[in-house]
Amino acid sequence: MLTTLVPLIVLFPLAGFLFLGLLGTRIKNETVLGLIGSGTVGLSFLSAAWIFLSMLAWDAVDRSFSVELFPWIASFTGTPSSFSSSFAYRIDQLSILMTLVVTGVGFLIHVYSIGYMQGDRGFWRFFSYMNLFIVAMLNLVLADNFLLMFLGWEGVGLCSYLLIGFWYTRKFDVGGYKPGTAFTNDAAKKAFVVNRIGDVGFLLAMFLMFDRFGSLNFDSVFGAASVLSPGNVTVFWIALLLFVGATGKSAQIPLYVWLPDAMAGPTPVSALIHAATMVTAGIYMVARCSVLYALAPDVLTIVAIIGAATAVFAGTMGLVQNDIKKILAYSTVSQLGYMFLAMGVAAFGAGIFHLMTHAFFKALLFLGSGAVIHAMHEEQDIQKMGGLKGAMPVTFWTFLIGALAISGIPPLSGFFSKDEILWKAFSSDYGSPILWFVGAGGAALTALYMFRLVTLTFEGESRYDTRALHPHEAPKTMTVPLIILAVFSVIGGFVGIPESLLGSNALEHWLEPVFRPANAKLALHPHDPELIEYVLMAVSVSLAAAGITAGRTLYLKRKDLVEQLQALFVRTYKVLWNKYYVDEVYDAVFVRPTVRLSESLLWRGFDVGVIDGLVNGSAAVTAKLGQWLRRIQTGVAQVYATVFLGGILLVLTWLLFR
Amino acid sequence: MIDLHTYLGLSATGFILGVIGVVTRRNAIIVFMSIELMLNSVNLTLVAFSSFLGDATGQILVFFVMTVAAAEAAVGLAIIIALFRNKQTVNIDEINILKW
Structure with missing residues (x-):
């Protein structure tokens, strides 16, 4: 019964894609198109939820199984260089969680898109691409071997390209260089090319795996690798090359440059692909390959350093941007940095936890920004907004919840996940106080740029032409997903309340069997709740609170201070404004x-x-x-x-x- | 009795004269007559062999050849007349438009 349900998760959106892609032009009714587009994803979510609920009742050992759909590639069978790969899906604690996030958040964003894309010439095209994206993403997270994962990996890249350049006739300001000359197509091409650079790493890693282990199946590769001693040069290169792939897809230094430009796409695309799901593929892949990373501690260190550096680096750039979506984009890059930091200190569970909560609140923030852009008639410059609180209360309050969650204010979801990462960065055998310090600084930055955004957008005086523009609240199809995501942004963290706060850390225990082989290799020392944990928690929360206060004060009451600061640090400001000239x-x-x-x-x-x-x-x-x-x-x-x-x-x- | 070699020698001489006429003469009518000469030399060969071998097939073939030659002569002369009407000449050096 359940094994037949597994392929259905993917087949529903696939059917939606084929139907909308082939017959979409004939159907003129947007309601029908929207219902098909989001309905297929909804059905997919229900299938995944059914499997998840069944899994809850099972023993931990039964929770991991794979379903082979058909043999895919079989070449040179019977010879030493034989290669075979099947179209097989793996259900386990990690993949079902990812599937739930992808289809759940994806469904809400699809529903939101019905309102957001209303009246667009390419309405059917939009939904067929979005469904195709869901198909590819599910292939990525459900794959039982690296080849199928790569199929999904490339598939999401393709959909990302198609959707960034969705409004292909529109001009797009890429910022610093060549202003006003670029089209959304150029942003799409940039995303595609930069991702390709990362994909070369992924491909090389696969070649190396096949050469050394003779297979690309997860079980065979991990089994063959775990025989090797830690620090083995083969595993080192495989892990490093896979991480190169992850830096491309998940927008880390040095390949992060495509993500801010990817905001050229419609806002639901930014929410779904460039915040909640696709960009987390790199995190998922590292978590999936945790055994390989456990055998390559040097790479873990690289991952942690890149993650922490990206978290702060992107945060500083987000501080001075004026495009509402670009601020959120830099924020995404920064949050992905936190997740990689978690991976790098071998806190795989914490990274996945943050991935999940981030999917909720970042999707919420993007959808909220979409509602604002909609109300402001495609204006994205926050300097030309202000005072929208009264006109769009639902958007404001949900956006505020998202901003508080991302800043790490208890008891919202972001607090638990970010705090767990910071604590692990400090206390893990692979962590260090320096990593904690960088991460905590990034947290303060996050609070500051988020509340600069909130304040400039929703509070204070209106800086737009109030006679020409009358912002209004978004339609129900848009506000309902906002409210649902806001609820999840609040309660989503409760699945991972740490023991030190008298919780049970259910999520970490749920994921524990997946990471058990890696943790066994790493021989981590568990930490009991200590005083220092509470101190660090208090420090990071007060940093966030300070960031929020600073943001509100600077941009609401003391605008003169902002100008003074800009005048004082004119060079720094210029460098930040030009995104470090990268x-x-x-x-x-x-x-x-x-x-x-x-x-x-x-x-x-x-x-x-x-x-x-x-x-x-x-x-x-x-x-x-x-x-x-x-x-x-x-x-x-x-x-x-x-x-x-x-x-x-x-x-x-x-x-x-x- | 005249032997076969004499007939064949006469035939060959006639044929060679015809060939030389076709290749060297400039007047289309004379070229045409040379072709007829070649044709009839071959006829002579056929008749000579027919007589030598005591088989009538060769002679019958000659009748056919003569019939066809008569038709061909009519067509050939018609072509020459058509050429003359167009080019006001039957000098085949001047009739050289059958090229690129």
């Missing part, structure tokens, strides 16, 4: 040399010179030869007769004297 550096170091090389050598040299040269050359040679040979045809019949005679004489001579 895009410019990449442009100068990688993009332009590549373009120049392609233009001079590959285009003008090889393509025009060699390829076109060969084609045109053979044509020219033939023409020359024809010019010369046509002189044989004199048109004088007697010449032909003479040649004819000569030929006969030749044949006769040959016949007679051979």
Whole structure:
């Protein structure tokens, strides 16, 4: 019974994608299209929920099983270099949690999109892409081998590309360089290309796994790897290359640059793909491969450092942005950094916990920003907003809940997950006080930029033309998902209340069997609740509170202080405003040399010179030869007769004297 | 009794004269006549062999050849007349438009 339910999780959205993609143009009724688009995801969520509820009743050992749909690839069977891979889904504590998040949050965002995309020319196209995204994402999280995971991995990348460039005729401001010249297509291309760079890492890791272990199945690879000693060079490279893939997909240093530009897409896309689900694929992959990372402690350190650095680095950039969605984008990059920090200190459960709570509150924040953008008629600059609190109360209150949750204010969900990460960063055998310090600083930054955003958008004076623009609350299809997500942003953390706060940390116990092999390899020392844990908790909460207060004070009451600060740190401000010139550096170091090389050598040299040269050359040679040979045809019949005679004489001579 | 070699020698001489005429002469009518000469030389060969072998097939074939040659002569002359009407000449050096 349950094994038949597993493929259904994926088949529902697949059917939705095929139906909408093939017949969408014929259906003119947006309600029907929207119901199909979101309904399929809803059914998928119900299937996943059914499986989850059944799993709750089972013993922990039965909770992990795989369902083979069909054999996919089988080559060189029977030889030493044989390779086989099947289309198999794995259900376990980790994948079912991810499936619930993807389909649950995905469903709410689909419903929201019915309101947000109302009247759009590509309404059906939007929903078919979104359904395809859900299919690919589910393949990614449910896969039982690396190859199928890669299929989903590339699939979500494709959907991300399609949806970032969804409004392909629109101009898009990429910020610092070449303002006003880019189209949303350019942002989509950037996302695609940067992701491809990461994917090379993933591919190389797969090649290495196949070369060394002869298989790409999770069980075989992890089984073969766990025989090796920790620090083995093979596992080191596999783990590192996989992490390169993760930095691309999950927007970490040095490949984070695509995510802020990805905001060119419609807001529900940013919420679903670039906040709640796709960008967490890297976290999921690291968690899935926890055994490999446990065997490569050096890579764990790299992961932790990259994660912590990204958390702070992205936070500082978010501090000065004025585009409502870009602030949230940098915030996403920063929060993903926290999750990688958790992975890096071997707190896999904490990372997944933050992934889940982040999916709730970041989807909420994005959808809220979408409601604001909708009300402001596509205005995204928070300097031109203000005072929207009264006009859109539901959006304001839900947005405020999201902002409090992300800032880590107890007892909202973000507090529990972020605090667990920070505590693990401090106390874990792989953590250090420095990592905690960086993380806590990032938490203060988070609170500051979030409340700068909230204050500038919803409070204070209206800075838009109140005669021309009358902001209004979003329709029900948009506010209901906001309210549901707000509820989850509040209560979502209760599944992971730590023992030190008299909770049971249910989520960590639920996930524990998945990470048991990794934890066994790492030989972690468990920590009992200590005084220092409460102290650190208090410090991080007060940092968040300080950030909130600072944000509110600076941007509501003491605007003069903001200007003074800007004048005082004019250079720092300029660097931040230009996003550390990273895009410019990449442009100068990688993009332009590549373009120049392609233009001079590959285009003008090889393509025009060699390829076109060969084609045109053979044509020219033939023409020359024809010019010369046509002189044989004199048109004088007697010449032909003479040649004819000569030929006969030749044949006769040959016949007679051979 | 004249032997076969004489007939064949005469036939070959006629044929070669015809070939030389076709290749060297400029007047289309004379070229045409040379072709007829070649044709009839071959006829002579056929008849000679027929007589030598005591088999009538060769002679019957010659009748057919003559019939076809008559038809061909009509067509050939018609072509020459058509050419003359177009080009006001039957000098085949000037009739050289059958090229590229």
